[in-house]
Amino acid sequence: MTEPIVQVSPAWAVLAPFALLLFALAGAGLNGALMARSAGRPFRSGASAPLAEAARLLRQRRQVTVAADVLLWRIGAGGLVVVAILKILVIPLGPWTLADLDVGVVWFNTMDVMIWALFWLIGWGANSAHALIGGYRFLSLAVSYELPLMFALITPAVAARSLRVGDVVAAQHDLWFVIWMPVAFVIFCGSVIAFSSWGPFATGAGRDIAGGFLADVTGVDRLLLLTGRYAVLTAGAAFAVPLFLGGGGGALLPDWLWTIVKTALVLAVFVAIRHRVPTIRPDRFAEVAWIIVLPAALLQVLVVAIIVVGS
Amino acid sequence: MTLQAVLLVAAALFCVGLFGALSQQVVVMVMMGLELMLNGVILAAGAFWWFLAPAPDGQVLLLIVIAAMTVEMAMGFAVATLLHRSRGSDMTDSATDLSG
Amino acid sequence: MIDILFWALAVVSVASGAAVFVVNSMARATYALAVSFIAVGIMLVMVGLEYIGIITILMMVMEMAIMAVYMVMYMGMNPALMPMDMTHNKRWSAVLAGGTFVLLAAGALLIPWPARVGAPAVDLTASLGEALMGPKMLAMLTISPVLFATIIAGLVIINPRGRYDRWGDNLKRDTPDDPMRGGLGR
Numbered sequence: 001m002t003e004p005i006v007q008v009s010p011a012w013a014v015l016a017p018f019a020l021l022l023f024a025l026a027g028a029g030l031n032g033a034l035m036a037r038s039a040g041r042p043f044r045s046g047a048s049a050p051l052a053e054a055a056r057l058l059r060q061r062r063q064v065t066v067a068a069d070v071l072l073w074r075i076g077a078g079g080l081v082v083v084a085i086l087k088i089l090v091i092p093l094g095p096w097t098l099a100d101l102d103v104g105v106v107w108f109n110t111m112d113v114m115i116w117a118l119f120w121l122i123g124w125g126a127n128s129a130h131a132l133i134g135g136y137r138f139l140s141l142a143v144s145y146e147l148p149l150m151f152a153l154i155t156p157a158v159a160a161r162s163l164r165v166g167d168v169v170a171a172q173h174d175l176w177f178v179i180w181m182p183v184a185f186v187i188f189c190g191s192v193i194a195f196s197s198w199g200p201f202a203t204g205a206g207r208d209i210a211g212g213f214l215a216d217v218t219g220v221d222r223l224l225l226l227t228g229r230y231a232v233l234t235a236g237a238a239f240a241v242p243l244f245l246g247g248g249g250g251a252l253l254p255d256w257l258w259t260i261v262k263t264a265l266v267l268a269v270f271v272a273i274r275h276r277v278p279t280i281r282p283d284r285f286a287e288v289a290w291i292i293v294l295p296a297a298l299l300q301v302l303v304v305a306i307i308v309v310g311s
Numbered sequence: 312m313t314l315q316a317v318l319l320v321a322a323a324l325f326c327v328g329l330f331g332a333l334s335q336q337v338v339v340m341v342m343m344g345l346e347l348m349l350n351g352v353i354l355a356a357g358a359f360w361w362f363l364a365p366a367p368d369g370q371v372l373l374l375i376v377i378a379a380m381t382v383e384m385a386m387g388f389a390v391a392t393l394l395h396r397s398r399g400s401d402m403t404d405s406a407t408d409l410s411g
Numbered sequence: 412m413i414d415i416l417f418w419a420l421a422v423v424s425v426a427s428g429a430a431v432f433v434v435n436s437m438a439r440a441t442y443a444l445a446v447s448f449i450a451v452g453i454m455l456v457m458v459g460l461e462y463i464g465i466i467t468i469l470m471m472v473m474e475m476a477i478m479a480v481y482m483v484m485y486m487g488m489n490p491a492l493m494p495m496d497m498t499h500n501k502r503w504s505a506v507l508a509g510g511t512f513v514l515l516a517a518g519a520l521l522i523p524w525p526a527r528v529g530a531p532a533v534d535l536t537a538s539l540g541e542a543l544m545g546p547k548m549l550a551m552l553t554i555s556p557v558l559f560a561t562i563i564a565g566l567v568i569i570n571p572r573g574r575y576d577r578w579g580d581n582l583k584r585d586t587p588d589d590p591m592r593g594g595l596g597r
Contacts, residue, residue, distance in 0.1 A: 072438060102536060103462050110469040116476040117445065124438050124479070139476060146473070163462070163536060287593035312417045312457070318519035320421040320454075322512055324447070327428045330508035334498045335432065339482055343444055347428050353467065354451050361458040363524065365531035367542035371550050373463050374543075377470065378554050382561045384474060388481055389568040395485055396571070404499065 003248075003255065005092050005166030007100035016098060017085050023238075023267060024084075024230035025050060030271045038275065054223055062219035065126050073125025077221040079118040080228020087111045087235040090165055094248040094256030097166070104165035105157050108239055109150060112195045115232065116142050119197060119204060119213060122225065126216040134212025138197055138204035140282040144289035145201075149191035151297035155184040155304050156243045169247035176246040180307075183300040185244045187293060192236030192270065196229050199274030203282055237266040317358035325351030336402045338391040342384065349380045417457060424450035437482040445475035462536045 028050035036046025090097065090104040101107050116139060123135020157163050159181070160171035168177075178185045194201040205212040217225055241247060241262045248255025328347025335341050353376055360369035398405055423446065430443040448471035455464030498504075532538035543551055577587040586596065 069436065069438065072442065101461070102534070103465055106462065106465050106469070110465050110472075113469050113473050113476075117442070117472055120476055120479060121438070121442070124483075136480065139480060143477075283591055284594035287595045287597065291595060291597070312414055314524055315519050316417070316421075317454070317458070319516055320425065322515035322519060323421075323425045324428055324451070325515065326508045326512035327425060327432075329511055330504050331432045333504035333507060334501050336499050337486060339478070339485055340432070340440075343431055343440065343478075346444060347431065347447065350424075350428070350448060350451050354454060357455045357458050357460050357463070360460070361531075362527060364528050365459070366529055367532060367535075367538040368547060370460065370463060370535070370539045371542055371547045373460070374539075375550055375554065377463075377467065378558065381470065381474075382557060384478075385561050385565050386568075388478075389565040391481070391485065392569050 003095040005095055005097050005100060005169060008096045013098050016088055020084060020088055020231055020234060023234040024227060027230050027234060027267050027271050030268055034272065034275050057219060057223040060219045065128055065216050068127045069125045072121045076118045076121030076125055077217060077225045081224055081231050083111050083114050084228060084231035084235045088238060091238045092165060092242055092247060093259050094254065100166060103163045105153050105163045109153055115195050123213040128216050130209045130215045131213050133209050134204040137282055141194055141201055144286045145191045145194045148187045148289065148293045148297040151301055152184040152187040155181050155301050158301060159304050159308055165242050169242045172246045173249065178244040181300055181304055183296050187297055188240060193273060196233040198229060198233055200277040200280045203279055233270055234267055237270055238263045240266050314358055314362040318355055321351040321355035324354065336404055338403055341403060342387045352376060420450045420454050437486050438479055441475050441479040441482055445472055459531055
């Protein structure tokens with residue numbers, strides 16, 4: 001079934017950004033198609049909307065705001081794609097991985113904390129009130145989801161007795177983790193949607209503050225920012241596969257094909273959630289996160305630890 | 312990358328932080344100086360661990376230093392907030408009630 | 412190769428540490444400190460402390476993001492990069508810092524350091540975990556209540572409205588009197 005994870009030569013790393021951007025484009029196309037259908041237009045016009053938008057943004061001249069902090073603004077806007085690429089370095093495609101770190105799970109966590117800094121920098125750099133409010137809204141949401149995310153990431157590591165992603169995949173050869181740690185899986189998926197500032201957790205880019213941190217970003221920066229959001233969502237969806245869904249395990253198809261299929265399914269669910277769930281306010285969400293979600297995550301870790309120690 | 316080289320870098324970080332902590336007037340900037348000093352301490356501790364005695368016990372010391380830094384930052388920001396609320400200022404020079 | 416990387420990281424960390432006190436804008440000062448911490452974290456990974464190096468980067472970037480909020484809150488918006496020089500006693504601080512550096516550098520270079528004792532374990536993270544849960548359990552037992560006390564003390568110091576503001580003088584109000592309702596309405 002699943003072969004042990006082996007690290008391939010770094011020369012393959014040039015393909016990683018292309019694979020990531022291809023998935024991000026597919027996610028954006030699905031989002032466009034769903035939006036077109038809910039507006040009554042045919043699917044196809046919405047599915048090609050990301051490409052049209054990318055072409056428009058590449059040609060668009062950048063707008064300049066007064067006394068903008070240009071260095072920090074560009075770092076924020078361009079950094080999301082970089083962070084997504086760094087994240088997928090530890091995600092195995094079937095039996096192959098680019099970076100077989102001993103602490104792969106913690107590496108993923110570190111990269112998504114970089115996103116905190118990036119969204120705040122985007123909000124600050126524009127020197128506009130709405131953008132700064134958008135950045136602050138994201139930080140207030142981030143404080144709420146971060147602890148449950150950390151515990152949800154540690155739960156598979158506890159079950160596999162290792163922080164290495166390859167060991168987490170190998171520990172699922174009997175039973176996928178999603179079946180006996182569903183709370184951790186749900187918290188992980190919610191946190192991925194939250195750190196991509198997507199769907200129900202997109203108050204930072206909300207329409208009530210004129211687009212939030214998306215307000216003043218134009219041209220290539222906007223293309224990088226929107227691409228980065230989809231790329232980070234894709235990286236999170238891809239990481240759910242080795243962590244909870246058994247990696248490349250499955251009947252008939254080879255490992256790498258199963259990884260791609262599972263990633264695509266999880267990404268489709270994440271994109272579709274935007275069209276089903278209304279926006280969640282960070283101040284209301286804070287109480288729910290600290291009083292209900294965090295104890296649930298802790299209980300999940302406790303149950304898993306008892307099972308692991310007992311077996 | 313020898314022990315002396317890493318210790319030099321750690322000493323430089325520590326002294327830049329010391330300069331900042333002593334010369335800055337704003338409470339938050341003083342705390343950033345303190346963070347730089349602890350940065351140097353963490354680097355020096357890591358260097359001592361690797362070059363002199365790489366047993367797991369040394370890593371525990373590093374974790375304790377990081378935890379102490381976190382505690383200090385949290386308390387520092389809480390006190391800075393309280394100072395700002397009651398005095399309306401963020402300068403250390405306006406909080407000299409106990410001196411003299 | 413490793414030496415070049417190490418010296419590059421060393422220059423980056425000290426330069427960005429110095430930049431914290433030189434730049435005019437608060438956001439740049441905060442993120443210069445974040446860059447310094449990332450450089451130190453990578454140096455720790457080079458020294459073999461993978462887990463602790465990556466954890467340092469994680470915690471420090473998170474802390475800098477929150478610290479930026481505090482900086483803007485207390486020091487006002489200064490994106491026009493007006494020159495601000497809010498220092499006191501610059502000369503004596505520089506003398507003291509320089510003297511300390513000379514002392515520490517002399518110590519680092521002149522002390523005859525002993526030879527290495529022992530070798531690192533094969534799985535460093537596992538050995539750290541086992542040390543914490545076994546012989547060094549006292550460290551965990553001490554840190555846990557300290558961190559918990561920090562959370563409680565921080566909240567108590569910061570909280571602008573106490574129990575009696577929220578629940579009335581007899582603590583008998585039905586719903587709390589908050590300016591903004593929480594998600595659960597407690």
